Amino acid sequence: MSVRTLPLLFLNLGGEMLYILDQRLRAQSIPGEKARKVMNDIITTMFNKKFMEELFKPQELYSKKALRTVYDRLAHASIMRLNQASMDKLYDLMTMAFKYQVLLCPRPKDILLITFNHLDAIKDFIQDSPGILNQVDETFRQLIETYTCLSAGEFQLIRQTLLIFFQDMHIRVSIFLKDKVQNSNGRFVLPISGPVPWGTEVPGLIRMFNHNGDEVKRTEFTTDGNYVTPQREGSFDLYGDRVLKLGTNMYSVSRPVETHMSGSSKNLASHAKENTVPNPLAKEELNFLARLLGGLETKTPGGSETGFRLNLFTTDEEEEHAALTRPEELSYKVINIEATQDPGRRAELSRILGELEVAEPRPASSGKGEDLLALMDGL
Numbered sequence: 001m002s003v004r005t006l007p008l009l010f011l012n013l014g015g016e017m018l019y020i021l022d023q024r025l026r027a028q029s030i031p032g033e034k035a036r037k038v039m040n041d042i043i044t045t046m047f048n049k050k051f052m053e054e055l056f057k058p059q060e061l062y063s064k065k066a067l068r069t070v071y072d073r074l075a076h077a078s079i080m081r082l083n084q085a086s087m088d089k090l091y092d093l094m095t096m097a098f099k100y101q102v103l104l105c106p107r108p109k110d111i112l113l114i115t116f117n118h119l120d121a122i123k124d125f126i127q128d129s130p131g132i133l134n135q136v137d138e139t140f141r142q143l144i145e146t147y148t149c150l151s152a153g154e155f156q157l158i159r160q161t162l163l164i165f166f167q168d169m170h171i172r173v174s175i176f177l178k179d180k181v182q183n184s185n186g187r188f189v190l191p192i193s194g195p196v197p198w199g200t201e202v203p204g205l206i207r208m209f210n211h212n213g214d215e216v217k218r219t220e221f222t223t224d225g226n227y228v229t230p231q232r233e234g235s236f237d238l239y240g241d242r243v244l245k246l247g248t249n250m251y252s253v254s255r256p257v258e259t260h261m262s263g264s265s266k267n268l269a270s271h272a273k274e275n276t277v278p279n280p281l282a283k284e285e286l287n288f289l290a291r292l293l294g295g296l297e298t299k300t301p302g303g304s305e306t307g308f309r310l311n312l313f314t315t316d317e318e319e320e321h322a323a324l325t326r327p328e329e330l331s332y333k334v335i336n337i338e339a340t341q342d343p344g345r346r347a348e349l350s351r352i353l354g355e356l357e358v359a360e361p362r363p364a365s366s367g368k369g370e371d372l373l374a375l376m377d378g379l
Contacts, residue, residue, distance in 0.1 A: 001164070002157040003058035004146070008115055009162060010055055010070070011139070012101070012247065014046050015118025016094040017071060018125060021080075023251035024310055034079070039125050040132060041078035047135040056142055061165055086312040092171045093312075099166040100176065101246040103188055106197035106230075108155035110244055111162070112147050113234045116140075117247030140238050148236050175250060192225035198233040 018039065025035040062070070068091055075082055075090065082090065101114050119140055126132045150158075170186030181189050196202055203225075208217040234243035 001060060002154065002161045003060060004150070004154070005158050005161040005165075006059055006061055007055050007143070007146070008111060008158065009061065009067075009098075009165065011115055011143075012098045012118050013067075013071065013094045014074065015115075015122060015247070016097045017075065017090060018042065018122060019097075019249045019251050020090055020093050020312070021075070021310070022125065022249075024312055028310065030310075036128075038078040038080045040129055042074055043122060043126055044132050044135065045077035046074055047132070047139050049135065049138070052139055052142065056146060061161065064165075080310050082310055082312070086310065089312045093173060095166065095169055096171050096173050096176070097250070099169060100181070100188055102159060102162045102166065103190065105159070105244070105246060106195065107152070107199075108159040109150075109152060110197075110234070110246070111155065111159060112143070112236060113242045113244045114247035115143060116234075116236070117242050117244065119143075120242070121249050137238065144236065144238065193227060194225075195230040196227050198230050202227045202229055 021042070022035075022039065025038065030038075061067075071091060071094070072087060075087065102111060105111055105114060119136060123133060123136055126136070172182060172184065172186045176182035176188070177184070183189060203223050204220055204227075206219040206221065207215050208219070210216050230243065232241075232243060235241055
């Protein structure tokens with residue numbers, strides 16, 4: 001497992017979240033000023049300097065439930081609100097889109113180009129907000145500094161870590177099904193044609209060498225795929241042509257997006273129950289996230305501001321039906337956590353997190369069993 005995977009996972013999933021929210025804000029005809037405020041508030045929170053500093057520290061991936069909590073927090077960083085069913089659908093779309101991109105990237109290093117595509121698009125969302133642009137550019141520079149020097153082997157480990165994270169997710173998405181890149185069981189179809197990875201040759205030739213390393217024979221063979229050599233490598237600079245299209249906004253062309261629980265996903269219920277079995281360390285992990293995000297305030301409409309609810313379904317009836325039919329084991333609900341200053345718990349948290357401990361005093365909590373978002377607001 002690579003300890004350099006978390007920033008790439010967080011930023012790419014965050015980029016997909018922003019694509020989806022932008023599409024739904026337009027689909028629901030939310031006034032332009034409100035829509036811009038929502039996008040600006042979420043991006044400002046997402047690229048908070050302190051949070052980015054902690055994110056880029058070498059560390060293991062968070063659990064699926066803990067990571068979902070972070071995006072729940074992000075999605076509610078403005079005046080917009082999502083109910084449980086819409087938040088579930090949002091997270092499904094985010095994870096399946098990035099899983100598809102990781103599976104199809106021609107070489108492991110191209111995961112960085114996918115990330116750059118997401119950040120390029122995020123910068124387009126905030127092109128009229130120079131302060132937020134500076135935050136995104138600073139993260140861009142951190143990515144370049146941290147990842148461009150890594151070897152092919154290190155990128156392969158990052159890709160493998162991401163695939164392990166996504167391996168049990170097989171949720172069908174209408175866009176993928178219509179484009180015939182996903183099967184009815186929720187698994188993706190890998191192409192056998194198209195550009196080969198940069199720096200490699202089109203398959204069809206076998207070279208044989210002698211013990212001195214001299215080529216002595218060539219044999220050609222036919223392939224079932226229609227492979228081509230890429231014209232150039234994508235740019236890994238702050239500005240430039242990424243060439244690779246994975247990670248660009250697939251919702252820019254208006255079309256409805258639906259998610260469906262595939263049969264294989266429903267059969268995962270017993271496996272997914274690992275999320276519902278009490279884990280003595282799970283709440284400590286969420287406590288850490290609460291502390292990390294504690295300074296990022298959830299916006300509540302005030303003064304002349306009015307909040308609104310965003311629906312990721314076509315109608316309210318569809319949203320209600322989705323909430324009733326989704327398997328409980330595959331729905332991510334905010335859990336109650338122990339908020340007391342118990343020495344044993346704090347010692348366990350310190351042991352798990354090591355150098356990731358945020359060295360800020362925690363004010364005493366007023367009660368037990370506060371839900372996670374309420375705890376975050378109180379920090």
